[in-house]
Amino acid sequence: MSTLTTTAPAPATTAPSVDALGTSAAKARSAVLEEQILEEPGRFRVLTGDRPTGRLHLGHYFGTLHNRVRLQDLGVELFVIIADYQVLTDRDVADHLAERVEELVLDHLAIGVDPERSTVFTHSAVPALNQLLLPFLSLVSVAELNRNPTVKDEIAHSGQSAVSGLMFTYPVHQAADILFCKADLVPVGQDQLPHLEITRTVARRFNERYGNGTAVFPEPDALLSEAPLLLGTDGTKMSKSRGNAISLAADADETARLIKGAKTDSERHISYDPVGRPEVSSLLLLAALCQGRTPEEVAADIGSAGSAVLKRTVAESVNEYLAPIRARRAEYARDRGYLRRVLREGNERARAVADVTLAEVRTAMRNHY
Template sequence: MTTETPLTDDPGAGNALADSTSDASLARSMARSAEIERQLETDPGQFRMLTGDRPTGHLHLGHYFGSLRNRVALQEKGVDTYVLIADYQVITDRDSVDSIQERVFSLLTDYLAIGLDPHRTTIFTHSQIPALNQLMLPFLSLVTDSELRRNPTVKAEQDATGGRPMSGLMLTYPVHQAADILFCKANVVPVGKDQLPHLEQTRVIARRFDERYGRAGDKSAPVFPAPDALLSEVPNLLGTDGTKMSKSRGNVIELRMSADETAKAIKKAVTDADRHITYDPATRPEVSNLVLLAALTSGRDPQAIAEEIGDGGSGTLKKLVTEAVNEHLAPIRARRAELAADPAELRRILAEGNARANAVAEATLAEVREAMQMVYA
């Protein structure tokens, strides 16, 4: 029989999560991330990366510069890449799945249009991978109620409910994320610093599984790797209204927009009364946001762009931003239109990705059952 590691509800049980954002822990994560960046240049094949999106809306420039481009870069380096369309996670905080099919295929179309290659990147959906979701049961036995409630995302949701009861799925959201990462044994996960507690929860679950069950006959070889964070500086793009970029606020430029729709969105973007254009994010966030957008889409330095416009005012700035954004997105939009015109091919690609992910999940679940001595035939 295996030796059990009982869970406790004492304050120490959640120390790993509480410490994951401490200065010392953050420094360790940053050092490890820098080490991974170096290893990616020499031996990318040692890494398997998992990332993904909830299909709650359409992808926009914030997603593109924040994560999508990096996914393609990792794929091109030779990293074994898994991208999850997290359709089950839509219902963690929503009562309806209206338009979910359209949004799932919109995400898939964007992924392919920006350069993710379905032959090198496994793109799949939560709901079609039963073995992944079955990992939730043993994983839930490895965490306590209080640990889950200390998770920053769960706490934020609880604070935002306005007295509405939190669903069990939202409470166990961090465990579902752990299953997403561990089913394919991903050893690197691109995250922002604010997401480190989620990854630490996954590391805790992986460690506890091996402490409690381990691999039958060989305790020196863990069933699950402890995934590391790949931290990257994400451009701080604001929405066109000068507030946080958000699909629900309608202040985004979606990848699927036409050139004319993009021009209209940028024309309405908030600026300020000073005609002289400068790049100063601290004191002129709205103007600087447009300058940064022009810089990101043209590959130029934002200070140089601001100096070039000078006294040209917001009209000149918006014209330049519109041209830069539309030129940058033109090939992506052309490819997107080709893909959207062939829905049967999109379904085939997703089915193929789901089949690959299913095979990996079944193999992992078989290892879990063996470690838990639950193989009966």
């Protein structure tokens, strides 16, 4: 994410609505977009990011992080937002925030995000971005926010009896994150499609109401990832909040210990059966991702050697795969001044973009009235 002047590719403003055509249309559209990215990556700008609520883990890496580096290396313009303001959407306080922000920067640098080619910045450092929230909220109804299934699910899993209004307006916060830099691609899982549809709605309605015949904002497309579902060590979804994840920052011994304690089953013969044997299959998938093979091939190698050999195979595969990432992470961690410089320069670039966009918004709205 360098300082930018990007024009959204024409197809991105005419994509079919996810609400109207469903997930299958979004998948078809993603396939077309992947072809266009390979042909002309410089046409596209991607916004992606994370909340600094804890360490990033293997589920994050194979689900989204490695794809960010792939897009960057292809030549797509990449913005990575560390959404520190949004930590408060589903919790009362933001503990250890500065430390967790630096940890996220470390993780991104370690996996290969290049601050010379991509922009890493914090939400709180870009005031103009947050000033977009008010006009954007005026473009969506309470009913539309209330029926967002992703928000309902996040509230249900927040562990709180009540959540603040920040959670209710979270999709519009995300719209501001995406549209401030006029991103036209957003890598998401299927569960995030309703959030992105709110962003597309905000962009479309702003253009219709204030654009005076021109598109101020692109309607960003979903770049659907076929992210592998990795279970945590307890057999449930791998998650920072559940304490069942293997973090990228874990050392080899901790990784081996966590995998040794992972849930399996009593059957000695190892087979890949995601429905019938989800825990064993998740471990096989993890080893396969690290080895560049199929889970079935890993299972065939282990055969009837049992879960102990399976876990040892997984631990060795993960540790070998993560070794260069961990080495880079340790090197970057020794220079905290460099981390702060990466953020400072990323924040400056993001602020410059946001200031231009906010000026456009104010001019468009002023001209309308």
